Amino acid sequence: MLLIEDLGVQVGGKPILKNVNMEIPDGETHVLFGPNGSGKTTLMMTIMGFTGYTVTHGKITFKGHDVTFMPINERAELGIGVLFQRPPTIHGLKTRTLVEICRKNPNTDIDALAEDLSFKNFLERDVNENLSGGEIKRSELLQLQAQEPDLLLLDEPESGVDLENMAVVGDAINRLLHRGIPKNPTCSLPSKREKKSCLVITHTGYILDYITADRGQVLYDGVLRCSQNAREILKWIREYGYAECVGCPQ
Amino acid sequence: MKNDNQAKNPRLSDYQAGRTNHEYLADLKAINPADADKFLSVGVDASEDFRAGTFIVKDQSVLHSKTKQKGVDIMSITQAKDKFDLSSYLWKGVxxxxxxxxxxxxxxxxxxxxxxxxPGQIIQAPVQSCLYIEKEQFAQNVHNLVIAEEGSHLSIINGCATSPHLISGLHVGITEFYVKKGAVLSFTMIHDWGKEVNVRPRTVGYVEEGGVLISNYISLRPVGSLQMSPTTHLRGKGAVARFNSILVADKGSTLDVGSNVILEAPETKAEIISRAITFGGDILAKGKLVGLVPEVKAHLECKGLILKDGLMLAIPELEAHVPGVEMSHEAAVGKIDNREIEYLMARGLTEEEAVSTIVRGFLNVDIEGLPSGLKQRLDKVISETEKDMF
Structure with missing residues (x-):
């Protein structure tokens, strides 16, 4: 699904990512750990193609297409979706209108999606205007549910979210990824729908209480240091801190 | 334009003035279709559906005047002066x-x-009025008087336009508003002038105890120069004034638009909101709030976007003469935040679509009292104007 090869990225002329190699196969969820300033968000913004993140070398391939220098909207059309940590407010644009604009299937029932996220009362509000941390995440997830991407990039999905909202956020992420157990299962078997791919960025790891991950990696000082079971990495970090990851080969 | 904080001033001697002899239209349906279309672009509907009445001045002639609903008087100022004693109203504020x-x-x-x-009449449908210039190089001089008597509700759509072929002209308009005790007056003015038309409205309003004056001003089309700065006096306890302006200036247009509200009585409230976009023209967005007594609340918000060249000058002023007033202002001028564009692109919009969506949102101030048909019409004009912006 996503292949990153030997990626180097500068921000404001300063090298942030150095020779990053990463692969997220179809249907897998990977968790990217790392302390503040390690380059996690830079990696996500580069995958999506935001300005200010200059690729100095390397290549990003998505679904077999070289997307390294592709415009943002074309990456979105190919199937990459982002959950932003601190999205901007768009004055005068109703959330409902934005969801209508970005929905992949014109028959998607926006009210039903919003109901599931307890977000219906905010649909007529300007995008991200005066929303709490949890409300912002639910707004982002609503847009992503309409967008139906094949690869999700989740930037700190737990930041600013209280415990009650965290369960809603976790459920919504599982629905997006076609993972987890639905609210009213008609069958005890897990969903047979094809799973989506996902890269979750976190520095606390709390999100792992709500979603399952196939693999974890640690980004430290712009370099990927480790690739293991996500829960084991989290335990290791909690026990010994990130510095211990420096010696761990990728 | 030099940054001298005012619009360039046309010479009166360059224009013809005086009486004109356009034939009065008893039936508005008989109107020239080109004129009807231009009227509609400024919210004046020749079909008169959901309108309490209509008044049209073409150059210096009254073209049409009709009242469709009881409880509201609509006539020319000349007739009104003959019929009523207006000495306590006319030229009292200006x-x-x-x-x-x-x-x-x-x-x-x-x-x-x-x-x-x-008094006491709730006029559901808006009254529409149109001030129209057809004659090239003509100086139109109008004097309007609006009175919302005690406890009444009145809504007016005032469209100002020129005929499609007209290049140059001058409009000078004196307007006086009197909002009596507990009355509500909603006044929406839409301008669609020519590229070399100069416009000088002079407006004053008085609002008595518990009265509300809502004034919306929309100018999206090219104009030579426009200079206006209406002043509203909140004279009675609890009186309210709300001013919204939506301004778009292309190359060659100068919009010098301000609103002044003087809070003269306790518990009065005022709000001035301005949204302005330039893509080559000059916009001076001014606002002034004056608090003369304690226990008043007022807020002023000027936001401007420069899409291309041009000047955007926001001048918010707060003037408090006593302690105990609550007055604030917010002014922001700049270009569209790239983060907003890229955020929308991450949702699949092209860069052009993203910019267009943001611009439409920026101009989409929730205007109180705007009929839905007019809102749709304005959305269309905004879409058409957008094509020239990029």
Missing amino acids: DPGKDEYTSWAHEQPAEGYFIRSQ
């Missing part, structure tokens, strides 16, 4: 010596509308 245009308007014969909602 100083004839204010500037050369106001002096000229005071000396010249004027036409205009008299619109009055009678």
